[in-house]
Amino acid sequence: MHGNVYEWCLDQKNKYPETPVVDPVETGTDDDYRAIRGGSYSYYDDGAKNCRSAARNVRLISATSNSIGFRVALVMSTRNMTIPLSGDVSLDMIWVEPGTFMMGSPKDEHYRDSEERLHEVILTHGYWLSQYEITQPQYEAIMGTNPSHYKGADLPVHYVSWYDAKAFCEKLTEIEKAAGRLPEEYEYTLPSEAQWEYACRAGTTTALNSGKNLSGGLSSPEMDEVGWYKYNVDKSRVQSVGQKLPNAWGFYDMHGNVAEWCLDKYESYPYDTSKPVTDPLALISNRDPVIRGGSYEDTAGDCRSACRDKENGDHGNSKTGFRVALTFSKNMTIPLSGDVDLDMIWVEPGNFTMGSYESEDGRDEDENEHRVTLTEGYWLGKYEVTQAQYEAVMGSNPSQFTGADLPVEMVSWDDATNFCAKLTAIELAAGRLPEGYKYTLPTEAQWEYACRAGSWATLYNGSSMIQNLNKLAWFKDTSSGTTHPVGQKQPNDLGMYDLYGNVFEWCSDWYGDYPESAVRDPMGAITGWARVTRGGSWGSPGERCRSASRGYAGPDYQFNNLGFRVALTSTRDFTIPLSEDVSMDMLWINQGAFIMGSPEDELGRSSDEIQHEVLLSGYWLGKYEVTQAQFEAVMGWNASYCQGADLPVENVRWEDAMNFCARLTAAERAAGRLPSGYKYTLPTEAQWEYACRAETTTAFNNGKNIPSVSQETSEPCPNLDEVGWYTFNAGKTSHPVGQKLPNGWGLYDMHGNVLEWCSDWYGAYSDSEVLDPRGPSMGTEHVTRGGGWDHTAWTCRSAFRDKNELNYSYVSVGFRVALAKSSDFELRTSKEDASTAVHMIAVTPGSFVMGSPKNELGRYGDETSHPVTLTQNYWLSHCEVTQGLYEAVMGTNPSYNVSKWFPVENV
Structure with missing residues (x-):
């Protein structure tokens, strides 16, 4: 340079x-x-x-x-586009880059509402947003009608309900998909409230997107240049779009003219504003949808960038319209054969309360409430698997009630899992299977989480009355003793049908008692005699069709009220074959945020463990420390002092560990097994601590601390005994990997046994490098983490930082390998x-x-x-x-x- x-x-x-x-x-x-x-x-x-x-x-x-x-540089080109709708009617869409902004208003903003709590929002996907509010010709070109009261070619459409606006988006998606113009994995929809405010602000933090604040809450001259509102409109009616000044990103009429529907339902902003929120989207069924931007009937204060309002989604009025977004969508349609498709809906990861409250009508004793966290998103079938879909994959139809659109029944658990396995093989061969995923039955937790779609009530529409089941389900009172074509009843807020009634649905779990405490990604009982069924059937009473109701049957059981719905779930953990009898297990670590370092009151704390927030992209990490057998299989030599195939390799320099990673990368690439854009390497210090902690904030990853000063260095520490080998229990040697308890994410020996090299140079923590930090750009010593068999408790803590020169080797220094993204x-x-x-x-x-x-x-x-x-x-x-x-x-x-x-x- x-x-x-x-x-x-x-x-x-x-x-x-x-x-x-x-x-x-x-x-x-x-x-x-x-x-x-x-x-x-x-x-x-x-x-x-x-x-x-x-x-x-x-x-x-x-x-x-x-x-x-x-x-030469490779840079983003402009992505704005114009969509031809009909004749001379088109739709201008502006590309909005993903980014971070402060949503809401500061406490000193005039005319603000207390609901506008200022909080950081991260939008991870770029999207397109229409440059103008949807006009009447644009609406009529797609929908064939114009419901507006005030007519005009350049006027925004109004008198459209939230459902009308969503229907416009769905129909536009169908048209553009058929025309071959729809960007892959995108669909037209209403913008989320966060997407709307991000685009409205265009980098500003003021009340208006012109960079100005209001001088008055009712009438304010600052509004005149950017929007039509109560005090500058002619004849108190909507005005032609695009007459006022645009914001810095080119959007017109974000303030005033017509209020604009958003996709979200109106939910309170988070009360804890210290943590960023990623891609927020509230779809709770018992709330009214959000409208934004204010209208020609509103005051200046009601047209601010941060101002929130809501309307009944069933009705439109003269002051409410919308603009359309083209947003990233993970929903997908799988072609099975001819005109038979399988629609899959993406379910975001999250947490919820599984089970039922004690006073819920129809509750059974096996439904005790407990918190569940699902760390991986997944796809779930929009409908129960139909007979046409089953026959397209399996070549047969075992159902008693026959009909192409009826749910398949008379299928055992084994039949359902065979369908999933065959579908996985078909999609893999067709090149359509998302990397690291396979078709399977949903776990019981995945089923209930998707069914509830954010609702805590008895039914997914927010009702606690079983009597309100009629419009949701085919069950004993509505079915007339038979199954019915899928998709005829009201869906939940994720767009899934027949989660109640029609046929029971197999889940992947063995049936067993729920845990008493919070769990992460539960898979059910380890073994048993019966598999879980969910949702009730055409012959079930209403209480069997609740979100929390559990059923079970032997895996070979078949009946005319029992079918299934297919899931597409992550299988990102994998095993690398290194030689004929030596392999290496890699666990996927989800992207996330955590507090790195230690609190000031933690016993054993060092001054270089200053706490700071870190955000990490996903990566793989070795389940165990690299063993001598694994090292020798890749490198062809083993210089360890304590010899044993299952012992961690030690006496390796930082360069030896990096050479191992480089050779493994080359071997896996040559074998065609290396995920695109990834390479084997040592974990960064941040990746190591994030994985070690596994969401704990204590000294050790079992949720425990060092209880006394004497246990830091001079006495045994029982809280460490269960998770790590250290000086008071190791007997002056390393031990075979995986003998102590794993942490909450399944990783072994993160405390003790051998110190583990990290990729970073050692240096003071950065107070600004929070996204995928990689440490200083240069230094004299590399970080080692976790402590070794010859260490005391305080040096085995999750936050403890050690360092050694890159040519240093010792009997208690080894490593574990990461598989991380490489953008080069x-x-x-x-x-x-x-x-x-x-x-x-x-x-x-x-x-x-x-x-x-x-x-x-x-x-x-x-x-x-x-x-x-x-x-x-x-x-x-x-x-x-x-x-x-x-x-x-x-x-x-x-x-x-x-x-x-x-x-x-x-x-």
Whole structure:
């Protein structure tokens, strides 16, 4: 980046701004010049002075020189689009990047409501949002009608209910999918409330998206430039869209004109505002939908960016319309054969109270309430598996009540699991199976979680009265003694049908007693004689069709009231075959946030364990420390002092551990087993502690602390005995892996046995690097974690940080391996000629001070220091473009100093 050849930049060279800027690309009136950076080898270019990071130069765009080359970047292009609806009617959609913002209003904002608690929101997926409110011609082009009271081609449609707006989105999705224009994994829908406010604000934090606050709560001149409201409309009616100023992202009428439906139901913001909320979407059935933005009938205070309101979703009025979003959707349709499809609905991970409260009508004794956390999202069938679907996969139909759209019945648990296994094989062969997933029956917890869809009541529509079951289910009182075509009753808020009645549904679990305490991803009893059934059937009384009601039957049982619904669930844990009889188990660690470090009152705490929040992407981690058998299978040697195939490898340097990871990566890539975009490596220090803690906040990952000062160093610590080998129980040696209790995520020996190398250089924790931190960029010692068999209790704590030089090896130092994402990639135009390859290095978004300080030697006057924020990822080539690559792409080589490995110049 310093010297060799100057590098062309996209920008013109203009005077730097005095204030912070976002994603700057310098433009100006002189199109003939562009900036060059980095300096060159040339004697005539003032040497080191022009090679500084901040040094700026400029050349004519037609200039060529043997001291000017370039490197290439891969950046996001514009994604805005126009959708043709009919004739001359189209729909303009603006792309909104994923990001983070503060939702709600600050306490000092005038005319705010207490419901607008300020909290951080993270939107992980980008989306499109219509530039304008949906107009009457746009609505009529899709729906064939115009319900509006005030007619006009440029007026926003109104008198549309929440359900009307959703129907517009569903029909538009169908049309665009049929036309082949729908982006993969996206669907038209109403924006979530968070998506609406994020797009409305467009980076502002003020009451209005113009960057201004209100001077009055009723009438306010600041509103006049951005929106139609009660005090500036003509004849108290809706106005043509797009007449007021847009916000910074190009959206019009986010303030006033018509209030806009959102997808969410109106729920309170979180009271704990210290933690960020990711992709919030409230779909609780007994609440009214949200409307946002205010209308022509509202005051200025009601049109603020943060102002929230709600309306009955069944009805429209003259002041309510909508704008449409094109959002990421994980729902999918599986083609089985001909015109037979299988619709799968995505269920987000979360937690809920499983079971029933003691006074619930029809409650059984086996329904004791307990908290359940489901850490992995999954897909669940929109309907019970039909006879047409079963026959398309299995080639037969065992049902007593026959009909293509009737649920299949007379299937045993074994039949249902065989269907899932065969469907998995079919989809895998077709290349449609999401990586790391397989078709299966849902667990009992997955079934109830999806059934409730956020409802705590007896029924998923929020009712606690079994008498209200008629519109939800085919059961004893409504079925006339037979099954019925799926999808005729009212769905739950996730869009799933027939979760009550029609046929009982097999679950994957063995039937057994519920636990008394909170659990994570429960799988049911370890063994038993009966499998769980859920939901009731056409012959069941109402109390058997509740969300919490449990049934059971032997796995070979078949009857005309028993079918199933299919799930697509994660199987991200896997086993690597290293040699004929040696393998390695890898456990998937979900993305998440945690507090890294230790509280100040933790016994044994060190001063370098300062607590700070960390957010991590998902990764795999070895279930055990790497054993000697595993190490020898990959590396071909074993230098451990304590010899044993199942003992952890030790006496390995940091470089030995990294070499193991590199060889394993190469072997797995060659075998075709390496997940795309991943590589084997040592865990970062943050990944290690996150996995070790497994949601605990105590000294050890079993939820226990060191109870006394004497147990820190000089006495045995019983709380550590159950999870780790250390100086008071190890007998001066390491032990076979996996003999102590695992943590809550199934990882063994995170405390004691051997210290484990991490990838990071050791250094003070960063107070700003919270997303996937990787430690300092350089140092003299690498981090080791977890303590060893020769350590005392305080050095085996979850938060304890140790460090050693990278060439250090010892009898109690080993490692475990991680499989983590690698964003780097290689561009290669020829497999044979390496000079035509370039490695593209991922650069993450961030902020920095551009320019140079006033006291920097060699400084020019155009290098004014100023903060810059870059909001998007990009890739940059690891080296200047070589002559070999240039010639491979362009067919010529204009360089003076010719060599395929030299940087191209004279361009």
